[in-house]
Amino acid sequence: MAADDRRSDLSPGARRTSWLGSPRRRIVAAAAIGSLLAAAVTIALYQFAQHRSEVPIQQWVEQQNHVFLVPARSGLLPGDVIQVSTPQPGFSDRSGLQVYAQSDQVMGARDAELLTSEPYSVKVTGSLDAAVQAGILPSRSAFIATASGAEQFELELVDVVMVEAPTSALEEAIASNSALSHALQTRKDLRIVYSVLRPSAFRYRFLGSGGADVTAKVKSAGQPGNHFSAGLVLTSDRPMVIGYALARNLNYNATGPNAGTRLAQLGFEAARETQDDADARLWPPGYKLRISFLNGTEGEKLAFREALGDWLTGANLTATYVSGPADIRVSFSGEEPYDFSYVGRDALRVPADDPTIVFGARPLHPTALRHEIGHALGLVHETSNPAAEALLDVKAITTDGHAVALLHPADYPGRRPFDRSSVMTYALPGKFFTDRRPTTPGSTLSQSDRQYIAALYAPRS
Numbered sequence: 001m002a003a004d005d006r007r008s009d010l011s012p013g014a015r016r017t018s019w020l021g022s023p024r025r026r027i028v029a030a031a032a033i034g035s036l037l038a039a040a041v042t043i044a045l046y047q048f049a050q051h052r053s054e055v056p057i058q059q060w061v062e063q064q065n066h067v068f069l070v071p072a073r074s075g076l077l078p079g080d081v082i083q084v085s086t087p088q089p090g091f092s093d094r095s096g097l098q099v100y101a102q103s104d105q106v107m108g109a110r111d112a113e114l115l116t117s118e119p120y121s122v123k124v125t126g127s128l129d130a131a132v133q134a135g136i137l138p139s140r141s142a143f144i145a146t147a148s149g150a151e152q153f154e155l156e157l158v159d160v161v162m163v164e165a166p167t168s169a170l171e172e173a174i175a176s177n178s179a180l181s182h183a184l185q186t187r188k189d190l191r192i193v194y195s196v197l198r199p200s201a202f203r204y205r206f207l208g209s210g211g212a213d214v215t216a217k218v219k220s221a222g223q224p225g226n227h228f229s230a231g232l233v234l235t236s237d238r239p240m241v242i243g244y245a246l247a248r249n250l251n252y253n254a255t256g257p258n259a260g261t262r263l264a265q266l267g268f269e270a271a272r273e274t275q276d277d278a279d280a281r282l283w284p285p286g287y288k289l290r291i292s293f294l295n296g297t298e299g300e301k302l303a304f305r306e307a308l309g310d311w312l313t314g315a316n317l318t319a320t321y322v323s324g325p326a327d328i329r330v331s332f333s334g335e336e337p338y339d340f341s342y343v344g345r346d347a348l349r350v351p352a353d354d355p356t357i358v359f360g361a362r363p364l365h366p367t368a369l370r371h372e373i374g375h376a377l378g379l380v381h382e383t384s385n386p387a388a389e390a391l392l393d394v395k396a397i398t399t400d401g402h403a404v405a406l407l408h409p410a411d412y413p414g415r416r417p418f419d420r421s422s423v424m425t426y427a428l429p430g431k432f433f434t435d436r437r438p439t440t441p442g443s444t445l446s447q448s449d450r451q452y453i454a455a456l457y458a459p460r461s
Contacts, residue, residue, distance in 0.1 A: 065268055067268065080101070084098075106174070123156045128152070132285060133287075148218045199242055201233070308373050330357050333360070339358060340375075342376070343380060357375075370443075374423060384409050396431050421446045
């Protein structure tokens with residue numbers, strides 16, 4: 001009888017009735033279905049992670065924590081040690097990506113320990129402001145794109161892989177290289193590349209109202225020398241790098257039982273100083289600057305507000321004065337009798353309790369106020385204007401102690417004709433120029449200064 005019952009249970013109708021009717025089998029079924037659903041979700045999430053179709057720009061940048069190079073460059077490897085210029089008070093020079101030591105010299109046989117991710121493709125989209133803030137889109141290109149009707153930016157990366165040097169391998173390699181260890185202990189201008197992003201191809205374009213593709217219009221509006229060519233499609237059979245992440249050695253002059261090589265990964269803002277882009281230190285268009293006064297009289301504060309307002313007229317930037325965390329921190333009592341300011345977003349790398357702009361000279365002069373505030377907004381000395389190169393007597397200037405602050409055309413954001421009356425120049429004698437005409441900065445912004453800041457930061461509509 002039992003055998004007959006078992007055979008009858010094998011019939012389709014009996015199998016369904018018995019499966020639904022048995023509590024034990026209902027539990028087993030639920031568990032099996034749950035396992036299948038979990039597996040399906042896991043596979044879907046994995047495939048999404050490996051082949052994401054669209055991600056907001058800012059979210060992707062924060063996840064990757066890489067500084068981006070667009071267009072791409074080749075030759076940068078994990079383990080490379082690069083030399084950069086650490087911002088100094090009153091100076092605006094930056095040396096870009098100069099390789100101090102190549103990866104094979106640093107890593108040696110340890111390059112076999114490099115980690116390579118599985119390739120994935122991603123389309124990164126967002127507003128033009130987000131793209132500028134993420135470092136993917138130069139401010140000047142965003143300005144041209146906005147004027148051409150663009151509202152969104154899209155960057156598509158195909159088959160991206162991340163190549164990374166494990167921290168432990170890098171630390172061991174550096175510790176075994178006495179010359180490199182000494183350099184990292186004594187020089188604070190060296191950074192270590194610990195990972196890079198390599199796509200097989202990438203493309204970027206601009207979208208207008210309703211998602212209309214306005215790339216061609218943006219491209220046609222670009223001016224000669226605009227280094228960001230809209231609509232570029234780039235493929236390569238060689239490894240090309242579109243992003244890199246940096247670390248630095250923490251143990252400068254370290255002593256004691258815990259001394260040794262320890263690397264600290266740098267965040268996005270701390271690594272931006274190496275970005276080979278004169279616009280990289282500009283604030284995002286539309287940004288609201290948070291400004292705090294660390295000291296000063298009411299008269300000094302009022303003079304600062306008026307000078308900043310002079311710059312912001314017509315520029316797509318605003319300012320709010322705060323008592324807490326601030327982007328720009330103003331001090332009127334410098335330890336030295338001179339004025340200085342960090343340039344633009346370099347201020348974000350300054351310790352939170354330190355001033356980013358200092359007025360130490362007395363009396364406080366309107367020209368000095370506007371000059372240093374210009375630096376704080378991302379401007380450099382007018383003698384760095386590429387348009388001034390033919391007029392400068394380099395031999396005469398290099399005998400002057402301020403030459404390092406005067407001659408850095410690669411740092412000059414945007415473009416304009418050389419302006420001898422700009423507040424961003426010093427009062428220089430005619431002997432510094434081939435035509436022997438001096439520069440004469442005024443106590444207010446020149447007309448060219450006003451047009452220039454409006455061009456760098458899209459004017460209010």
